[in-house]
Amino acid sequence: MNHHSNFKSKMHAKKNWRNRYHRYANQLQFLMCKLRQKLVRNPRSGYTLVDDRLYTLNPIRLKNSRIHLQYQAFVPSNDQEVHELNESFYLLLLHEDNLAHFFHDIFFPVYVRWRQNPHKVFASINENRFLKDFLIAVFGVNNVVFAKRSDIYHFQNLLLTPESRNIRSFDGYKQICKEIKAICFKHYGIQENRTRHLLYGRTELTRKKLLNIDVNFLNTHLIEQPILSKLSFEETIRTLAQAKTFAYIVGAGVFYLLFLDENVRVLEINPYQNNSWAQMFGLADLCQLQVHVSKNIHPSSNPAQGDPQLDSHVYFDEAIKEKLLMLAS
Structure with missing residues (x-):
């Protein structure tokens, strides 16, 4: 008991010292600014x-x-x-x-x-x-x-x-996101007409892209491949305003979810493990998102993340085909 009590006392003292340090550091910064103003x-x-x-x-x-x-x-x-x-x-x-x-x-x-x-x-x-x-x-x-x-x-x-x-930390974040989308659509006179099945495989990029895509499979099931990173902002959101389903490789394209709606089914493909910003930070709440983690991957020659496996390319395999069919069913 005495040992436990001494440990708690030491931890409490350490926490108090850390809080005092940060308070004094902030005060010192403020005083240094005032001193520079005088000098x-x-x-x-x-x-x-x-x-x-x-x-x-x-x-x-x-x-x-x-x-x-x-x-x-x-x-x-x-x-x-x-x-x-x-x-x-x-x-x-x-x-x-x-x-x-x-x-x-x-x-x-x-x-x-x-x-x-x-x-x-x-x-x-x-x-x-x-x-x-x-x-x-x-x-x-x-x-x-x-x-x-x-x-x-x-x-x-x-x-x-x-x-x-994390946008969830802001009150009313979902309504704010819908507001931003509505403002952008109004600016360009865009009406939502959601009939298209879209797949964005990042095939034009050097990291995290789909490999060996079966084009015949996509054509048979009327799945289109827009090269979103090559489009202007207006062209991008006009395309997304027509999405009935949307599949994409995890990455900066999570931004595109802003221009979908709660009825759009979304498949996010993650190499190696789940690293979904959409799930972690809030944009998943704007659509019907499911995450697919693939271990059928190939290393990128240009990784940028701390764990290079998270930047791996993903092979377009039977598991992804099955997910795409379920998305459109």
Whole structure:
């Protein structure tokens, strides 16, 4: 009993010490910012964005790993032009070309706050045309400003949001997703007419793609293969608005589930083990999703994940054929 009591006391003391450490660290950060403000002569107030580095003397208490905070004044050289933006902006920054990270980590928390307190959105997205069209559809062409990564921007006020991952953590997330879809469909005048059976096998990509697809089987059962990553945003959602069933390899294409509905049957194919973002983080709740895990895989020559088996290609085998037939029945 004494040993157990001593152990609990030590653990409690360790927890208290850790909490005090984080509290003092936050206070020290705040004081250092104030000290820099006093030491810097004529500091540039507000925020200066240089690529993914945000210079400011204002203490910021949120987690967003895409924004690299620099707690110092930014002093441009004589040949550097700084674009002055005097309105309040939400900052939406992602320099990865990954739809899943874009939607879950960055866009969704910005949109949830924006719909409650609208301001213009400043988007630094590598000038990605697909994402640009999506943001214009959602926010409106006059409400979003797009960055050039090589340019420097100074803001009087930025509205920063923490990054997220699980959209279920936001109240009313399903209704918010339906709202986003409706806004995009209205922007392009799209009507849902769900009659097509679609398979997206990522055959044009270097990771996680279907191998040896039986085209005769697909033709016999009227299953189409759109190459979604080659389509514009408008072409993509026009295609998805016609999906009665949708099968795809797990990956960034989880974003496409946003443009389905609760009557659409979906098959998500996972190599090696279940790594379904749709199930883990909420988009599965927008459709009728089932996951198929295949061990009939081939290693990718270009893996990007910590476990390379999760980036393996999947052979189009009898098990997948059976799942596709059940999906359309």
